[in-house]
Amino acid sequence: MPMKRPASRLWLLCWKMERGDVPIDCTHAVLVRAPTAREARERASKRAADEGSAVWLDPKRSSCTVLKAEGPSRVIYVAYQ
Secondary structure, eight states: OOOOOOOOEEEEEEEOOOTTOOOSSOOOEEEEEESSHHHHHHHHHTTOOTTOTHHHHOTTTEEEEEEOSOSOSOOOOOOOO
8 A cells, every 4th residue: 555645734934044144136935835844845945046955955044834724813924125
């Protein structure tokens, strides 16, 4: 019997910018639907801009948080530059 693929989740990946990072023509956050954090990071890395794909693959340089559907009505994320 074939293995069942895990259900997809929504993942919010955010770049952990450091001093010296220049956020021009860069992606600051990515919302990805994927079954695992690893796959979410891989998919985000393929959509990288000038920040480079390594930002999205490295947990020290970006966060990767699963978003749950349950909870109060609220704004989840705002990207502003």
